[in-house]
Amino acid sequence: MAQETLLKVSNIDVFHGSFQALWDVSLVVKRGEIVALIGANASGKSTLLNTISGLLHPAKGSIEFEGKNISVLDPFQIVTIGISQIPEGRRVFPTMTVLDNLIIGSYNRKARAKKEQNLKMVYELFPILKERKNQLAKTLSGGEQQMLALGRGLMSDPKLLLLDEMSLGLAPIVLNDLYKALKEIRERGITILFVEQNVRRSLKEADRAYIMEVGRVVLSGDVAELREEEEVKKAYFGV
């Protein structure tokens, strides 16, 4: 496993208005890893992803990507430096075609140059998207829309993919395909940080995991260690 630090979140506090959503959160993602961010609803997982993406800015602490402080950048600048978020609920553009959804993914200047190359990669990962490229996105099934959301995110030529609740509302069999695709995406040199409510599944698919509760990271480590951790067993597996 590569050891170079790609993303380093250090002691951040984040507020929604006057409500503090994150408390002194720290997290590290190394190049080539698949890292899971686990926790119940409203534990701050999505807030953390949105802060990394620049939709929110930390009141305290820092976020470094490839050694540079990015906590003051705007969302479109974050995408350009190589961080792409696939939002919860997929949020494909419903009345645009599958192909146009993918093309809009390559909006940032850097990605435009590699549009054809990335489109080829996306079609290899998800051949169904090529078949349906001229259909409107809203006509796709939930699983296909998630593939489209993933493909659209990959079109921005990311180094780090942030995935928010990919499994929401999807059948297990569809999920298996998506997790297989994640492994392939990692093979292509893209690092992945994903948010998930399903603890068992996350600990199976990731290399390392962070567990969050009400805005704080309460546990972290290799998934093998976490599986053995008494607290995790008690809290999440009920044994």
Next chain:
Amino acid sequence: MEVLAGLTTPIVFGILLGGLYTLIALGLSLVFGVMKVINVAHGDLVIFGSYLAFAAMTMLGIDPILSLVMGMPLLFVIGFGVQRFLLNRAFAVSLDAALLVCFGLSIIFQNFCQIIWTPFSRSLKPPYALESFSVGVVNIPLVYLLDLVTALVVMLLLREFLRRTYLGKAINAASQDTKAALLMGINTGRVYAFAFAIAMAFAAIAGVFLGLTYPFTPTSGVAFLIIAFGVVIVGGLGSMLGTLIGGMVFGLAQTLGGYFLGAVAQMFVAYILVFVILAVRPQGIFGR
């Protein structure tokens, strides 16, 4: 047959007039579709466009349609600046704040026109504005035909722009889901500025053709804003095709209403139609 022959004139005029209404409503519809704000200054900006052409004609002797090579870029730049430095900041507060900014712009442009060009009625009357030609029983003024042709050309160009260019796709994407657009690396503030600028360039076009078709005063904007409202309500706010169909339906309601109930009733009939559409299909004929 007698009745049908008599109906031909109002039907043809309704459709042609619909072209002008489409042109006027297009900018309003685009701004609402992308930014979800109703630009209540739109009518005044259209009339400002009419006055720019009037100034070009009277001071420089330039044909009103040709003067668009100056009028469009000027309003484009004004629109870009307004969105970038006023409306985007207002959005950060609330949509209500943006609406207030638009209201302020309306007053500013109205008074600006009044100060510079006086409150007297003006019109754009190059030689061809008085030309007309006959098709069967109908005598059509040339400018009415120009209204419709221009509306169709502008609609077509806008559609191709939205479909084919990165910026067009980004405008489309930002109008469908702002958060997702941000996460796709789209600088939505900049995209909004372009959308507003394009809408203002359309206002310049609409202003010229309005001035060729009707006389105008600095306060005419209000009347045409209300017509544009009617058009987008009928067609569906934010739908481009809806704006075209809405323009035609509104134009037809006006001319047919005038034919059956007399000239005083024509706008009355058109607004009754707006009420009916609001009651039966509030999202408009082509609304999502």
